[in-house]
Amino acid sequence: MQVKELVSYLNHIAPFTYQESYDNSGLLVGDPNTEIKGVLVALDCIETVIDEAILHGANVVLTHHPIIFKGLKRITGANYVERTVLKAIKNDISLIAIHTNLDNVHFGVNHIISEKLGLTDVKILSPKAATCYKLAVFAPQTHADLLREAMAKAGAGMIGSYDSCSFSSEGEGRFRPDEDATPFLGKAGELEVVKEVKIEVIIAEHAISAVLHAMKATHPYEEIAYDLIGLSNTNEYIGSGMIGSLEKGMEAMEFLHFVKKTFHCGAVRYTNPTKSVVKTIAVCGGSGSFLLKDAIRAKADVFITGDFKYHEFFDAENQLMIADIGHFESEQYTSEWLVAQLKKKFTNFAVRLTSVNTNPINYL
Structure with a gap:
């Protein structure tokens, strides 16, 4: 299994599109095509965590907090960030962060705290606003069910605990193909009138690409008429x-x-x-x-x-x-949760929870 497949899974449970604008989640260091030998999970990425990964033969370190947060203009080992990145690169260790995107999803960091x-x-x-879109697509009646099913499988029509949500209305579609067209219905140069269905679905921002791909792959028309409209509704999830x-x-x-x-x-x-x-x-x-x-x-x-x-x-x-209660203390169970998710999903590489206490604060 390659690093990019792990990143894809993390994007599934907490889409990176929902990270804050100031954040830097995702694959930070490493080749996405590298084969995974083992994953070490921690809250923070520091030198001692990299040392632990080397000790256990893990070539991926997954953390909540990104080690590269602000732009690096040079990597000379002048501070702990540069030393950590250098050590990871020298030892072919990929670094991945899943930060504010995991804060912002319903079953993420704050749900873990709530459960505790x-x-x-x-x-x-x-709740955030403007994270959803409405897609309206016009199709012949013969293909309406196929389109609904294909778009739903790609993630369209997810509203809370419900899936496959859509609204349909019937009407007439009119078009005249030119001499260069190869129409599914009608003849070049002749006006065609077709009984069509308008299918409307809600799409979360992270699913737009997959849904549009499914729509275009399933729709029979050479030129597809559709509207994609951003919504200002709040997303309760x-x-x-x-x-x-x-x-x-x-x-x-x-x-x-x-x-x-x-x-x-x-x-x-x-x-x-x-x-x-x-x-x-x-x-x-x-x-x-x-x-x-x-x-x-x-x-x-x-x-x-x-x-x-x-x-x-x-x-x-x-x-x-x-x-x-403290920054580290409030987020400490995030790492355990991530380990549990990875172990349930993947069995072809070892997943470890760090034994390093990365909390930089001590109390008397």
Whole structure:
């Protein structure tokens, strides 16, 4: 199996098109045609992780955080980023990152956190807009079912827990082929009137290419009439953060102790509780202060994330309790989840979870 096949699978579970504009997920180092011997999974890519990959004969390192985040103008070994990349290249180790795209999908980082907390009825805290398109294609009635089926198999018509969703309406299509045309219906130079079906489907951004390819491969016409229209609708399955409910409310400080134990926190920085009993919990793996207003708007009792700055704690305005558990701590279970997914999907190479603690922060 080649590296590009692993990248393709990762794109399936968390499409890279959903990474943030500032991010750098995907294959960062290595030849996509390289055969995989073993994969080492970690939260961060640092020199000691590369050393561990070398020790175990793994030639792919998959991490959540990309080692190449900002543009590299030179690779001389002047800092840990350059040294890590150099060591990977020298030892023919491919580096892959699956970062904010895994943050932004429904069953990604924030779902993992929610499961650890035992949250129910979870949903995206801040859904993204403009991630879907409407495709309308006009076809003869004889081929309408074939088109619907082909496009559905390629990913069209996925709405939440439903697939193969479409809407059809009937009408007349008119066209006149010229002398150079080889029409499926009609004759050159003659106006043709055909009973046609207009098929409308919703397509997620990442599936556009596959759906259009399936449509063109199945449609009988030489020239296909279709509309592809971007939608401003929010996508409830793509976005930042997550919110859900505890099965039973917990006393606020009891809940904080539960969180600290669950995520092995050296410390939890928190604001004063606004309720004696908490039940509605918002979460965001990594740096989530940008979602504070969304958590307040959603009437969360507690917002769990990492990397809050001092003055940002005041922004809670006594409307909820902020619980900063640390960046590493909030995302640490991501690596275990990735290992489990790869082991279920692939059996032709070894997958290991790193034994290196990549957290750069210590607590007294």
